[in-house]
Amino acid sequence: MPDPHLPLAFDLARIGAGLPAAALIDELNLAEAAPFPRLVVEAPPGTGKTTVVPPMIADYLARSLAGAEPVRIIVTQPRRMAARAAARRLATLTETRLGEVVGYTVRGESRTSSATRIEFVTTGVLLSRLLRDPELTGVAGVILDEVHERQLDTDLAYAMCRELAALREDLSIVVMSATLDAQLWSERLGDGPQAPATLLSVAADTYPLEVRWAPAKERPLDARGVTWNFLDHLAAVTVRAVEENADGDALVFAPGAREVDEVASRVRGRVETSVGGGSAVEVHTLTGRTPAKEQDAILRPQADRERSRRVIVSTSVAESALTIDGVRIVVDSGLSRGPRLDTRRRMSGLVTMRGSKASGTQRSGRAARQGPGVAYRCMSEADWASLPEHTPPEIATSDLTSAVLALAVWGGDEDLLPDPLPAGPKRQAVDNLVALGAVEVTADSSELPLSALHATETGRAIAAIPASVWSARGLLDGADLLSPARAAEAIAVIESDQRAPGADLSALLRQLRRSRDSRFAQDRKRFASIAREFAAGGGDENTGGGTGHGGTADTGEATDSSGMSLTPEDLGFVTALSYPLQIARLRSSSDSEYLLASGTAASLPRDSSLQGSPWLAIAEVGLSGSRAIIRSAVPIDVDTAELAGAGLLHTEETASFEGGKVRAVRRSRLGGIELSSTPIQASPELARRAIAESVRERGARKVLRPSEAFESLRTRLGLLRSVFGEPWPDVTWEHLSVTLDQWCPEALDRIAKGSDPGRVDLKSALRTLLPWPEAARLDELAPTHIEVPSGSRVRLEYPDPDRAEIPSPILAVKLQECFGWTDVPRVCDGRVPVTMHLLSPARRPLAVTSDLASFWANAYAHVRAENRGRYPKHPWPEDPLTAPAAKGTKRSGR
Numbered sequence: 013m014p015d016p017h018l019p020l021a022f023d024l025a026r027i028g029a030g031l032p033a034a035a036l037i038d039e040l041n042l043a044e045a046a047p048f049p050r051l052v053v054e055a056p057p058g059t060g061k062t063t064v065v066p067p068m069i070a071d072y073l074a075r076s077l078a079g080a081e082p083v084r085i086i087v088t089q090p091r092r093m094a095a096r097a098a099a100r101r102l103a104t105l106t107e108t109r110l111g112e113v114v115g116y117t118v119r120g121e122s123r124t125s126s127a128t129r130i131e132f133v134t135t136g137v138l139l140s141r142l143l144r145d146p147e148l149t150g151v152a153g154v155i156l157d158e159v160h161e162r163q164l165d166t167d168l169a170y171a172m173c174r175e176l177a178a179l180r181e182d183l184s185i186v187v188m189s190a191t192l193d194a195q196l197w198s199e200r201l202g203d204g205p206q207a208p209a210t211l212l213s214v215a216a217d218t219y220p221l222e223v224r225w226a227p228a229k230e231r232p233l234d235a236r237g238v239t240w241n242f243l244d245h246l247a248a249v250t251v252r253a254v255e256e257n258a259d260g261d262a263l264v265f266a267p268g269a270r271e272v273d274e275v276a277s278r279v280r281g282r283v284e285t286s287v288g289g290g291s292a293v294e295v296h297t298l299t300g301r302t303p304a305k306e307q308d309a310i311l312r313p314q315a316d317r318e319r320s321r322r323v324i325v326s327t328s329v330a331e332s333a334l335t336i337d338g339v340r341i342v343v344d345s346g347l348s349r350g351p352r353l354d355t356r357r358r359m360s361g362l363v364t365m366r367g368s369k370a371s372g373t374q375r376s377g378r379a380a381r382q383g384p385g386v387a388y389r390c391m392s393e394a395d396w397a398s399l400p401e402h403t404p405p406e407i408a409t410s411d412l413t414s415a416v417l418a419l420a421v422w423g424g425d426e427d428l429l430p431d432p433l434p435a436g437p438k439r440q441a442v443d444n445l446v447a448l449g450a451v452e453v454t455a456d457s458s459e460l461p462l463s464a465l466h467a468t469e470t471g472r473a474i475a476a477i478p479a480s481v482w483s484a485r486g487l488l489d490g491a492d493l494l495s496p497a498r499a500a501e502a503i504a505v506i507e508s509d510q511r512a513p514g515a516d517l518s519a520l521l522r523q524l525r526r527s528r529d530s531r532f533a534q535d536r537k538r539f540a541s542i543a544r545e546f547a548a549g550g551g552d553e554n555t556g557g558g559t560g561h562g563g564t565a566d567t568g569e570a571t572d573s574s575g576m577s578l579t580p581e582d583l584g585f586v587t588a589l590s591y592p593l594q595i596a597r598l599r600s601s602s603d604s605e606y607l608l609a610s611g612t613a614a615s616l617p618r619d620s621s622l623q624g625s626p627w628l629a630i631a632e633v634g635l636s637g638s639r640a641i642i643r644s645a646v647p648i649d650v651d652t653a654e655l656a657g658a659g660l661l662h663t664e665e666t667a668s669f670e671g672g673k674v675r676a677v678r679r680s681r682l683g684g685i686e687l688s689s690t691p692i693q694a695s696p697e698l699a700r701r702a703i704a705e706s707v708r709e710r711g712a713r714k715v716l717r718p719s720e721a722f723e724s725l726r727t728r729l730g731l732l733r734s735v736f737g738e739p740w741p742d743v744t745w746e747h748l749s750v751t752l753d754q755w756c757p758e759a760l761d762r763i764a765k766g767s768d769p770g771r772v773d774l775k776s777a778l779r780t781l782l783p784w785p786e787a788a789r790l791d792e793l794a795p796t797h798i799e800v801p802s803g804s805r806v807r808l809e810y811p812d813p814d815r816a817e818i819p820s821p822i823l824a825v826k827l828q829e830c831f832g833w834t835d836v837p838r839v840c841d842g843r844v845p846v847t848m849h850l851l852s853p854a855r856r857p858l859a860v861t862s863d864l865a866s867f868w869a870n871a872y873a874h875v876r877a878e879n880r881g882r883y884p885k886h887p888w889p890e891d892p893l894t895a896p897a898a899k900g901t902k903r904s905g906r
Contacts, residue, residue: 021129053188059217088135091300100116100308111124143421143422152183156187162405164407187201227395237641243275246390260340265331296324297326298329346389349364361643369402417450486502487586492547499543499586500536504539514621596608596628611683625647630645666679672769674699707752712749716763728794731794741781794810806823823836826899876890
């Protein structure tokens, strides 16, 4: 038990003043005896858990490590904005400068020092550190916040930390959830239901929340995404909400950055119109792209800013983890944007969709965090009732390529993930990584456990770069083929949070250069440093930090040692290197529709200046229903496409069989894009495959037109196969069609040279499948004819082997020829009775039976009575068992 008399480094009473989460301090001291606890903290949004728990755990661990070096606690946040805001707030409450005792690290920016004890990071930064330093040296505790959001990086970080905690007894793991799944997390973090981890809970101060329904007249989404009419409606509801409620700021949730900007613009115009010039209502936007200074201003407490009312239009970044002071009104679009993987098209992107009830509840709750509030939902109550209860975890909907690489590099146990990796996306991720040269598959398994993957040196390099796996590979290749500086600037553009105007990456490059964007400059500088180190054979550098405490970034154009700066052609080349499967060519009948090397199609936005470009290197594709929309791309030429996509270049020869002729073509392809097509003379093997494919598609009887003799032999063999099995051959057309080149190659060659398929001897080819010595008994086991009592040899009709249940063969014979016959004949060594079709003299069916004795005794009298007058010239004896069998009429005597 930690010594409670040791001095505490944090004034927890001051930090937790007025926050419900302060109750957790006493709960921890009463419930936990382990020096390095595993804890699950359940606390609704607004209780202050992100503020109180980190210093509480830091002090607890400091007492456990009395006399040792000061410990560092890492606290993860799902978004950069939340990490920065949480660190800034805690530093203020501890009356220290940001970067001293409390700091943060996000991609491209770090405010920490050797004295930092609590470091807020994005989950991606923690993953990078775990891969670089699997022991997390110098870290005594990891707090995973907002685990209920089930972001993919959070799930990965949890699995890795859970495994690390099993190896390091001096590492504390805390997960914090704002929802009712905390008990499940307690079992995961502990040792199952029988020995769960300690669960600490705190209730929120609840304030009244009024929900008002404001459905739009039209559907909010169409094939291209959010409609303009719905954005007008969202803006109108926002203005109405401000007018109907005299106090408090309004927080408006839109699905993405584009919609945020559009709604904010509409609200500004409507507020100025309704309130007049000099309105006291300020309109702000809050997205991941919002500059840090603007974010800080929006999140600043009311006491530290002017009291004018605000409308804050935000994406889901404000749904949890952030508390925006002064909000009493929420306007919820009911829409969200999240990652989706289309395994069929091998394409992933952000998709706009209806949200879940859990998401809507989180959003509306923002209005009642600090006092009574009102939430406007832009839907009907019936629409709300139809929403799913929860948002699916990202692991079930996202591209898993980066996740699988991280797990392969980590080498850990994927079973510790909260949910298993879905089989289809996992297999596709492995295929992607193999194509990138990032992993090697060391075992052949249909389930493909990650233990069967070996991360290559290239894979470890890619995993160490703070970018997508595609951009990381493009950085490494681009640095080799261009220069580290130019490749780095290209990747900084591709990875930028800024939207490419009209989907044009070159325009975005010019925009970023003109704006002197500090984040862009930092990314460019950092990527250049990484590329140079890997080019020099390094790769162990710290990729999670950035410019460091107080660091500044350069501005302007990046040039390499020769003084050359990145050109649009260079940008296109690096983009194509990064995303070779997204190299695209314009379709001949369109100015905006493109075919990608992956074999799928995508279209440019209507306002794009890229329309008509023959070739594009695409960096981002968005999914909208069944449509794929190009979000960012750059024009390239065919030479660049072939150079960057060299691994996708291949030549294939194909043939088709139509109209009795084989036509062959040699095609050159870049993935799914056809570059050239030339008619050729088909080789025998190619021709055989073409005919076989035609048989599979159109059916053997239409293509090969087999003779009656062939079908007779095939059906006899089919019955023998069904009765005796091996070694009698499988003669179903399903099997024969896929083995045509094995049992009838000469026949296929004759057909390929123009012979009429109906005149080609397939029967002789089929006889080559007969087993020896069993073939010698073919006529005995499955005779073609049966001799009946009249002396006639009647042909047996064998059943089609393609039928699911094969009945017995049929003997269709005139009834008079069977007088005196009591036992039906049998075939296949007596195992299969023949089915008798007894016919009239006109060869019309009179009876079907497999039991002649029963027929003569029971049914014959009725058949005789009905037919003796109809066929008076033919014998109809009263006793068929003693009458002689007759072929002809009474007079003929036969």
